[in-house]
Amino acid sequence: MNHQGKDIILIVDDQPINLKILLSFLQEQDFELRILQSGVQALALLQETIPDIILLDVMMPELDGFETCRRIKADERLVDIPIIFMTALDTVEDKVTGFKAGGVDYITKPFQQTEVLIRINTHINLRKKALKLKETQEELLLQKNKLEALINSIPDPIYIKDVDNKYIGCNRAFEETAGKPEQEIIGRGDHAVFSSKVAASFRVKDQEMLAFGEAKRTEELIIAPNGEKLFFDIRKTPYIGPDGNLLGLIGIFRNINELKRAQQEAEEERERLSVTLQSIGDGVITTDVHGKTVFINRAAEKLTGWKNADAVGKDSDEIFRIFEEKTGEKAPSPVVRVLRAGKRLALSRDAVLHPKGGTKMSIADSGAPIRDRENQVIGVVVIFRDITQEKKMEQERVKMRKLESVGVLAGGIAHDFNNLLSAILGNIELASSGVTKDSKISALLADAQKATERATKLTYQLLTFSKGGEPIKEKTSLPDLVSESANFVLHGSLVSCEFSFAEDLWMIYADSGQMSQVIQNIILNAKDAMPNGGRIRVECSNVKDLASGLLLRRHKGNFVRITLQDTGVGIPRDIIDSIFDPYFTTKKEGNGLGLAICHSIIKKHGGHITVHSESQQGTIFSIYLPALPAPKSKETEPQDQEKMVSSTKIMVMDDDLMLRNLARSQLAALGHDAVLVKDGAEAISTYQEMQESDSPIDLVILDLTIPGGMGGKETAQKLLQLDPEAKLIVASGYSNDPVMAGYNEYGFRAAVAKPFTLKELRKAIAAAH
Template identity: 40%
Template sequence: MSEQQYRTLAESSNEMIFMIDCEGVIRYVNNFAAKSYGARPEDLTGKKHDDIFPPDIARRHNVQIAKVFETGKPVYAYDRIERMKNPDRTIWIDAMLVPVTDETGKTVSVLGISRDITDRKKLNDEIIRSSKLESLGTLAGGIAHDFNNVLMGIIGNITMAGKHASGDDKLQILLRRAEKIAYKARSLTEQLITFARGGAPVKKAVLLSELIMETAQFAMTGSNAGCELSLAEDLWPAEVDEGQIVQVFTNILINSRQAMPEGGKVVIRALNVLVEPENAAMAPAGKYVSVSFSDSGCGISPEDISRIFDPFFSKKDDGKGLGLATAYSIIKRHSGTISVESDERGTTFTVLLPASDNLPAPEKTCGGGAPEKISCIEFEGIRILVMDDDESVLFPICDMLAYMGCSVRSAVNGEQACKEYERAFERDVPFDILILDLVVKGGMGGVETLQKIRRIDKDARAVVSSGYSNDPVVANYKDYGFCGALIKPYCQQQVIEILQHVRPVTAKNATESH
């Protein structure tokens, strides 16, 4: 091949190709290489590495080139960072330096071939970071599960202490106070579970106003920026997972805070929106709750705004660039939309969440007050089998059910629960309801236990109990054969309601005949 043919081949290549003589002077560089460094070929040709690169990078180049001239063997450099003096641009490359010899075999120049791996490097770094986040999420979920079990034991024992001290008003006040603190601690586990991410949203009808106010107060604490709320009084309920939506709002507010380091204001507006069929390009037709966050920060450039929800896009070096990507993912799982508008006056994020036709359920509190008549009459004689591998959870649940008049048996794992059920079924005194822990460490959990029990009795009725509030089995318990779900830590009122809903008609009729 002629020199011109070699040059044409080099200029057509998507690799960075350059030639360096024995004096360390760059004699040739192709267009792709120059462009990769943000320069023109004539800006680089005739110069040494010391003229182009910072001292540390130039020194490394010179050592590697000298090694090729000295040994006459190729030198390979993988996963190497490159920076230029001007413009200040950083890329990652894989490089190969090959000796070019004359007719006597003497190395007269070095041919360099490099590949820009910046995008691949970013992708690999993101995969590693995502893997670390996944591991942290798994750890956080496990901690939340164990902590919820501890809280379940605490709250259950507080409840029973209140039942046995119904005549002591001072003690009742102290017990209610302790219970309130325990339920506050539950919010910590909810934050851990939210961090754990993953899993299907556990949705319920929620009025977003209070959620917005609490999140804004938390997210803006310690910031130089202020917050103004404009929330419609007649705001529709939305069908959401509270923990996940709090995460979305928090991530957006943190982004707004970072855009206003010297101070400013975030305006949060919430209103009802009806999307007509002709506007279905914005979102599917229907009723929505719109929540917008408008900051007075520096704005987002047009180049960046198109990638703002991309998990592989981040303007931050501290590993916190996944917040908006996470928000986008959560809103999509809620069948909603999230959009952004920005100019030099600031940025507005708008979230649309499908409105709910259901009314939010009132918050349940479980004081340690006097025993309710409903507990001792309505459930008297109902046979319940409770399976939980944590005795600190198992004992107070069984005590609570027994106090309500139920006939209770317990098991610490799935195998024991199956034997208890089979024994009772053979004696023609089957259990009316099973309460099965979802996860049993080192043993058979709730789902598998119910499957085996259904082989004994296809009509067995079971409630799944778990400290993993975001587990798909809890969110979609019917798909796994359960009749209801109890999320730890739960209180006696929640137990009463689930039993009223789940118990078989025959058991209900039996108790009503007393």
């Protein structure tokens, strides 16, 4: 189409008199005219110029108009150019021949100026609209892909429910958690997705949230399909429609298994530490950064005269009261000295401890800062012992040696306990902050939640475009699907629905989730057309050899027809041709996508949808879907054939420490030994070193992307140079990377996309062998 200048009209006629008549009034219009006198000339011109419309004479020598039209329509570049035949032939047979050849209209000679102009402008405008629609559809597809990537890239499971506690949407992470594909989740309740115990818990808590309409946060346990116990931090928020009404709820899961495990390990480690500290003969006092007592062991209780329960929370100077032996003056606080120095100190060589209600004693003490994993000081540990008898029994020189020895010992113990306390307290703090104080996680979840709320309405309407837009088909029986979808929409309304299904109704090959959406959209429109109540009749029947009918000549074979007829107000004639156009709507709160999506779904299923309506007489939608005439049978799905792989030594390359540790645990669960490396350079050196040892690497899993380092693709090439028989698996979070799609071309034997399950990992390992 000529987007920058005038609309181009190509006129092909071998009769000068006809050309003269057309030019007499077309030259006065705002068109650019191209005049040719044969079909051969027209075909040659079309190789260089693409007009906006063609006026084509039927009766021409050498190549008539019908054949010229057929050849034009055979060219993909020209197929959408409207062709209007000009002829004195006006029989039905001639017109049918022209339309079959690809023409869109007829102009009968002699020409009527007004008629010719109207037909030309009509078809040029229709073509412009068709091209605009195509551009809009391409833009929708692009936006759909972005939206799908956003939702499915979120690693946390996300689900959406309606006010009846039925699932209406979820992301891929939720599918993995539930162990079911989306089409087996949508439209169902919790008992159809999870175990009865988990489902009951979900339903009660979701109903409670829906009842109050307030966001909630809970911690729940889910038993995965493989029997694994999964702890989730679940945030639930109301799903509010554009009109402010509550439409359901949105739930976002955060897997806290690692947090729970860390808490448990931290608690166990703290218990072990407590037992160890209680078993030590020296007194041990720990404080926070403010000098408040956190813990004292039994030895410290005996030496200070304080019980741990009474000492906790009190200032350490009140518990550990030390004075200078020679002057009798109060000694500087060991906690303050360590905090100022920021390092381990032998605090005093001539300190005297004044215990609560006891006898003064000479002590040797030392202190050290307690640091978390980020090397921040979070407290102090003070270790001391009673050296009164030692000082009395030995000479000054021996006493000094003893004190020095005690100081060294105390320093070593302080260092060891400092490391232990740093790890334990660091884990506790990080674990606690991960649940209640981690602003980064909260911010990320908040952003994801806001984006989800804004996109929820569009997401639901564009379900048909998810996963690339293609339906996931399976053998489907229509009666249950149709009746359940219709009844779901009409529940609680004034509209009744009656069903009629042929006893021998054929099955279809379809995506049940998408087909349910078609039925619901049409039923919903019918209900809206009957605000005061009415009746809908749904009928399913078999249609043999559809090509024999006049309605759909381009469809061949056996079809199942779904007819949906209502008693509503009907569709006005002036808009009925536009109802399947995207964004066309007569509803104040509609977005015009419902019937457009229905049309798209039916088309992707190889079917067709028609509509007939009379004002105030109701509307009839007829859906034709290709039938499977074979008798209903329950097909058995082939079981995955995985060869068993015995225990092997597997090297895992990943720049993320957490993921490396996770890989170690996963491989251990599968009975394999893991060797962990962080980048390509380390992978190559480690592989070469172990291949020369008695314990070679059997298999290598390479992360495709290593920021700032050698990634999986380059590493694979170098490993294969070292060992052409190396067994390699590529792993990546970018499933659309060319290497993942054609891994064999890069030397890999298998590929696994992150995040992956144990089953997927086991399958990849088996494939690599």
